[in-house]
Amino acid sequence: MLRELLVMFLMLAGAFFMFLAGIGLLRMPDLFLRMSSTAKAGTLGAGLILLGAAVHFNNFGVSTRSLAIIFFLLLTAPVAAHMIGRAAYFDGVPLWHGTVQDDLRGHYRSSTHTLEVEPLPESETPEIVAEGAPSEDEAELDR
Amino acid sequence: MMEVFWNVILVLLSTGLVGAFIRLARGPHLPDRVISLDLISILAMGFIVAYAVRFNQPAFLDVAIILAIISFLGTVAFAYYLERRI
Numbered sequence: 001m002l003r004e005l006l007v008m009f010l011m012l013a014g015a016f017f018m019f020l021a022g023i024g025l026l027r028m029p030d031l032f033l034r035m036s037s038t039a040k041a042g043t044l045g046a047g048l049i050l051l052g053a054a055v056h057f058n059n060f061g062v063s064t065r066s067l068a069i070i071f072f073l074l075l076t077a078p079v080a081a082h083m084i085g086r087a088a089y090f091d092g093v094p095l096w097h098g099t100v101q102d103d104l105r106g107h108y109r110s111s112t113h114t115l116e117v118e119p120l121p122e123s124e125t126p127e128i129v130a131e132g133a134p135s136e137d138e139a140e141l142d143r
Numbered sequence: 144m145m146e147v148f149w150n151v152i153l154v155l156l157s158t159g160l161v162g163a164f165i166r167l168a169r170g171p172h173l174p175d176r177v178i179s180l181d182l183i184s185i186l187a188m189g190f191i192v193a194y195a196v197r198f199n200q201p202a203f204l205d206v207a208i209i210l211a212i213i214s215f216l217g218t219v220a221f222a223y224y225l226e227r228r229i
Contacts, residue, residue: 007196008148011152011193011196012148012151012152014189015151015152015155015156015189015193016155018155018156018159018185018186018189019155019156019158019159020159021159021182021185021186022158022159022160022161022162022163022182022186023158023159023162025162025163025166025178025179025182026162026163026165026166027162031172031174031175031178034166034175034178035178038178038179038181038182038185042181042182042185042186043185045185045189046185046188046189046192049189049192049193050192050207052192052196053192053195053196053204056196057196057201059201062201062204065201065204065205065208066192066204066207068208069204069207069208069211072208072211072212072215073185073211076211076215077215079215079219080181080215080218080219080222081178083218083219083222083223084174084177084178084181084218084221084222084225085174086222086226087174087222087223087225087226088172088174088225090226091172091173091174091225091226093172093174113226
């Protein structure tokens with residue numbers, strides 16, 4: 001009985017986090033914020049659902065398998081998100097207009113795909129246009 | 144009671160899937176579509192595991208393993224392609 005309740009709680013929490021990941025992917029303003037919601041909430045949701053399966057089956061072979069999937073997800077999701085984010089930044093995907101800081105700006109040489117410690121001259125930094133510039137109403141709200 | 148519980152889980156997962164699909168169709172840039180494909184495969188994995196628990200079939204977990212590996216390799220391949228394209 002207690003185990004059933006635990007399985008129900010784990011699977012419900014996992015499904016809820018996956019729901020949040022889907023909504024975050026739909027509603028977040030720019031690519032990097034969307035990526036943070038899918039990479040973190042998605043992995044947490046899948047991990048909780050798999051943990052629920054491991055508790056439900058309560059069998060050494062099956063539970064080890066689902067724990068192995070959790071381990072694999074925790075290992076690969078950040079790597080995949082980092083690779084996509086890196087490729088997208090270098091590709092010139094615009095940041096949200098409310099972005100406060102962009103540490104890479106001016107340190108990336110687009111001709112050779114390398115990062116420099118010293119800031120590059122202005123002529124070599126590509127112009128990145130902010131996505132979704134605020135309309136009149138939003139500008140009112142921001143103030 | 145259990146029926147309601149499973150319906151709630153499936154509705155939550157399906158709503159997330161609909162959001163990811165809308166982003167896949169709309170996504171202004173290519174990386175948006177890539178991350179929504181990634182999320183869709185993770186959500187499909189969640190569906191498969193939920194069905195494995197509901198129908199008490201541990202064999203479905205093997206499908207989840209394969210899907211996790213495929214989605215990781217696909218995302219890495221897309222990232223490699225995006226970075227070399229420019």
